[in-house]
Amino acid sequence: MDSVWYGGERRSCMLKVSGIARQYIERETDTHIEIIQKHHDHDRIKFYYHNEIELFSFVKSWIPYIRIIENDPLSNKLDEELKRFLAE
Known part of the structure; x- marks a missing residue:
């Protein structure tokens, strides 16, 4: 199925998850999420x-409990988007 969500190549991004987001993700793992490492304070x-x-x-739905790691271009793009939002 082609749409804004499902068209083109499937990519991946590493995220650091903590707090209540971590608890939710560990309980509600979906097919688009793979837990790579568990640590005492984050996954x-x-x-x-x-x-x-x-x-x-x-x-964005889990700020401040999730952040992009190992992908500076995506992290920077999201940071810029959030800065523009907060400046309005």
């Missing part, structure tokens, strides 16, 4: 997505 997960909008929507 590292791989989030699979087709479009950046999908990734950014997920991360």
